Amino acid sequence: MALNRLFANLSITSTYICRQRIHTCTVSFASKPNIIKPRPGFGKAYRRIVHFPEEYTVxxxxxxxxxxxxxxxxxxxxxxxxGGIKHKYHWIAWVRDGPKEGPPQEEKVIQVMEDGCRTSNIALVAVGDKLKYILATENMKAGDILKTSRDLPRIPVRANEGDAYVLGALPFGTIVHCIEKDPGHGGLYIHAAGTYGTILRKQEDRVIVQMPSKRLFSFDQHCMAVVGRLSNIEHGNTPIGSPQRNRWLGNRPRSGLWKRKDGRHGRKIRPPKPVKEIAHNTKSKIPAIQMTMHP
Structure with missing residues (x-):
């Protein structure tokens, strides 16, 4: 009789465990469907859609x-x-391409202007018989001559503000922006107003750059970068000033109903820590052990 009761209890327990596992699996599959997450940097934009033509235009x-x-x-x-003011979009030419050997390509700044769709100012640049938009640097003005080259010389070059060179051609301590992720793919990093990165050192064929977030990124030495700090430095320090200007910027206000944050992410009321006793150590020192050569 005792053995029968034991086997009955074991069968009930195993059935309960199996049902619990089945129930848990069912819940996990139902609550976590197979969702393909988007790649970083290629998310959807819910503020505006820009209608790009097939060919580049200013x-x-x-x-x-x-x-x-x-x-x-x-x-x-x-x-x-x-809401917000309706702005036109100016297409930025992210690829700063130049000759791989010989003298650098010269570009002339025609005009520096504000752009409502980005924080930094933009510059209209003439390259031969073509026009393009680039991000303007801190002291860029109309009439400046910019140089662009993909040559990697043996001695670092002395670049001026707005010039574009490969990272391996610039000396240590140079401040840069619009850094390419891969050579020839266009500037991807450091676009915001007033930001810049700093070239710190080299490791074989890699260049270490300190980003605006103080993190260190390692780039290929053939990646292009633009020298200088981006324009519109006071963008982050300028107060909005009025709720109406906040609407002009395209920010919709909240409902205005104040509510204390509660739940598991709300305010945590924890007990105070115990009293820490601060006193001089009065314990006696351990006597020194004298060792001799005799047993």
């Missing part, structure tokens, strides 16, 4: 303002976006 491009809505479903995704 003509201001048409923009469709989304006001925080999904462009396909039309539902509100980002509640903090809405």
């Amino acid at each position: 003509k201001p491009l048409e923009v469709t303002n989304l006001a925080g809505r999904d462009p396909i479903t039309g539902r509100v995704v980002a509640k903090g976006i809405g």
Whole structure:
């Protein structure tokens, strides 16, 4: 009888464990569907859609303002976006390409202007018989001559503000922006107003750059970078000043109903720490051990 009861208990326990596992698996699969996450840097934009033509142009491009809505479903995704002044979009030529040997290519700055779709100013530059937009540096002005080269010389070059060279051609301590991730793919890093990176050192064929976040990134020495600090330095220090100007910037206000944050992420009320006693150590010292050569 005792053995039968033992086997009955074991069968009940195993059935319960199996059901629990099945239930847990069912819940986990139902609550976590197979979602393909987007790659970093290629997310959706819910503020505006820019209608790019097939070929590059300096003509201001048409923009469709989304006001925080999904462009396909039309539902509100980002509640903090809405309104704002309607701006045209200026297409930036991110690739600063130059000769790989010989003298650098010269470019002339035609005009420096503000752009409503980005924080830093932009500059209209003439290269031969073509025009293009680039990000303006701190002291860039109309009439400046910029140099661009992909040559990697044996001795570092003395570059001026706005010049574009490969990272391996610039000396240590140079401040740069618009750094390429891969050679020839265009400037991807450091676009915000007033930001810059600093070239610290080299490791074989890699160049270590300190980013605006103080993190250290290692780039290929053939990646292009533009010398200097980006323009519109006071962008982060300028107060908005009024709620109406905040609406001009495209920021939709909240409901205005104040509510204390509660739940697991709310305010934590923890007991005070115990009293730490600060006193002089009165313990006697351990006597020194004298060792002799005799047993």
